[in-house]
Amino acid sequence: MKKSLSILLIILSVFSLAMIPSIPDEGMYPLSEIRNLDLQGAGLKISIDEVYNPDGISLIDALVKLGGCTGSFVSNEGLIITNHHCSFGAVQKASTTENNYLENGFLAKTMEEEIPAKGYTCRITVSYEDVSDEVLTAANNADDISGRTDAIADKIKELVEREEEADSTISAEVSEMFVGQSYVLFRYKVMKDVRLVYVPPRAIGEFGGESDNWVWPRHTGDFSFVRAYVAPDGSSAEYSEENVPYQPKKFIEVNPNGVDENDFVFLLGYPGRTYKHQPSYFIEYQQKYQLPYISKQFKWMIDLYEEKGKDDPEFALKISSRIKGLANTEKNYRGKLQGLERLNLIENKKDEEKELQNFIDWDAALKEKYGNVLSEIESVYDEIFSVGRYRWVNFMLGRYCNLIRLAEIQLEYHDEETTDDKRKSLLKRVSSLQNDYYPNLEPAILNKILSDATAFPELQQFSEFSDLPDEEELYELIYELYDDTDLFDAEDFEEMLSESYEDLDDPAIEF
Structure with a gap:
């Protein structure tokens, strides 16, 4: 039993479909391509229709998307197995310093003892359709790379709106399976009432901590239930005592016999993405700018939060989910940097591109059509390199400085017409940002981001960074900004929404 359970957990922890026969032949494939693969020849003992059948019931009906994770139904009463780290946020929200489920684990012995997984939804695939032709047709009408990117985003938005207007009971999403190449439309049924059943103690679910994270083999009980x-009539509903367990079309049974060496294994899950086909310039940008910058910023923030939590157990519990997310990315990026340097991947990619250019130049027809493709890609990346860390500095400001986000919401609200529904949604976002504000930490984060940015040569071309004062004056300016702003006050914020754009005089908005 233990052996087969570990296999099920591997299935749940991968966001792709891969096939691994006795001599591994790995790859990530959208389900639309599954019939083009020789899975039976590789060792699959069930039919393709049993794996994915859009006209019937198949294994795909047992899969769920839980937040950003994959889960699987394992009973006919809506029980789902997923990773421990996928339930981490819900367990953290349900915990208190007196009743710390995160550290001690949680077990509901009956359905009545199950507790809400706050903020979690469960999405089940209703149908699945390749929409690459529609997306790329729109993209191919663009004049340049920027226009192409905008065209893809606009078409994806159009497809989602079209599907959700046609059927109000579903949620639509277009996933970019291969960047700029393959796009798949998913139609989901969304269940809003998800409850915690079992979560192992943190010492089991996170055994090895970040030292073992992204390292294999791992020895951790990374699972939860x-x-x-749903409502009694089967429709999606918010949490209610009247709700009943969802009855899936299909659920997965654990094989008590486990597996043997060289058994065929395939993995099903919700889509990730691959960067294998990206050019050398993409990897160079990652290695030079994105990976080192983000990993260093995240490490600094982790240290800041952990230092604050040493003497404040309540804060330590509240911030634990954020620390886990930061640490997961920081370790991933740090490992990628080490791997890129060890493998000399940039130079290897450049060698491949030289071979590709030679292949194109060898054929007159290919040369006429594709002869300038690589040089055009290089030109695009020249522009990207010219602004260096600009995108990621703004990412940090927008993601981790709630003051900046609240100011942007005010400007966004005053910049366009807003319906009652949009205003309600906007105020919900505002409330979340205001409640997630740490006045003794956020000013330090903003100061760190801006202070670092002033030292990056490529950012001196932007006045928002080149015009910043020196380090000491910047520090004082930021703390005055937080002292004087009214954006964190719910009543004041809503009152500002009623003012004209010209009358907005909050220092954070002016900043």
Whole structure:
């Protein structure tokens, strides 16, 4: 039993479909391509229709998307198995310093003892369709790379709106399976009542901590159980005692016999993405700018939060989910940097590109059509390199400085017409940002981001960074900004929404 359970957990922890026969032949494939693969020849003992059948019931009906994770139904009463780290946020929200489920684990011995997984939804695939032709047709009408990117985004938005208007009971999403190449439309049924059933103690679910994270083999009990509920009539509903367990079309059974060496294994899950086909310039940008910058910023923030949590157990519990997310990315990026340097991947990619250019030049027809492709790609990346860390500095400001986000919401609200529904949604976002504000930490984060940015040569071309004062004056300016702003006050914020754009005089908006 233990052996087969570990295999099920591997299935749940991968966001792709891969096939691994006795001599590994790995790859990531959208389900639309599954019939083009020789899975039976590789060792699959069930039919393709049993794996994915859009006209019937198949294994795909047992899969769920839980937040950003994959889960699987393992009973006919809505029980779902997923990773421990996928339930981490819900367990943290349900915990208190007196009743710390995160550290001690949680077990509901009956359905009545199950507790809400706050903020979690469960999405089940209703149908699945390759929309690459529609997306790329729109993209191919663009005049340049920027226009192409905008055209893809606009078409994806159009497809999602079209599907959700046609059927109000579903949620639509277009996933970019291969960047700029393959796009798949998913239609989901969304269940809003998800409850915690079992979560192991942190010492088991996170055994090895970040030292073992992204390292294999791992020896950790990275699993948990939740349950999906619906209204008595089967429709999606918010948490209610009247709700009943969802009955899936299909659920997965654990094989008590486990597996043997060289058994065929395939993995099903919700889509990730691959960067294998990206050019050398993409990897060079990652290695030079994105990976080192983000990993260093995240490490600094982790240290800041952990230092604050040493003497404040309540804060340590509240911030634990954020620390886990930061640490997961920091370790991933740090490992990628080491791997890129060890493998000399940039030079290897450049060698491949030289071979590709030679292949194109060898054929007159290919040369006429594709002869300038690589040089055009290089020109695009010349522009990207010219602004260096600009995108990622703004990412940090927008993601981790709630003051900046609140100011942007005010400007966004005053810049366009807003319906009652949009205003309601906007105020919900505002409330979340205001409640997630740490006045003794956020000013330090903003100061760190801006202070670092002033030292990056490529950012001196932008006045928002070149015009910043020196380090000491910047520090004083930022702390005055937080002292004087009214954006964190719910009543004041809503009152500002009623003012004209010209009358907005909050220092954070002016900043």
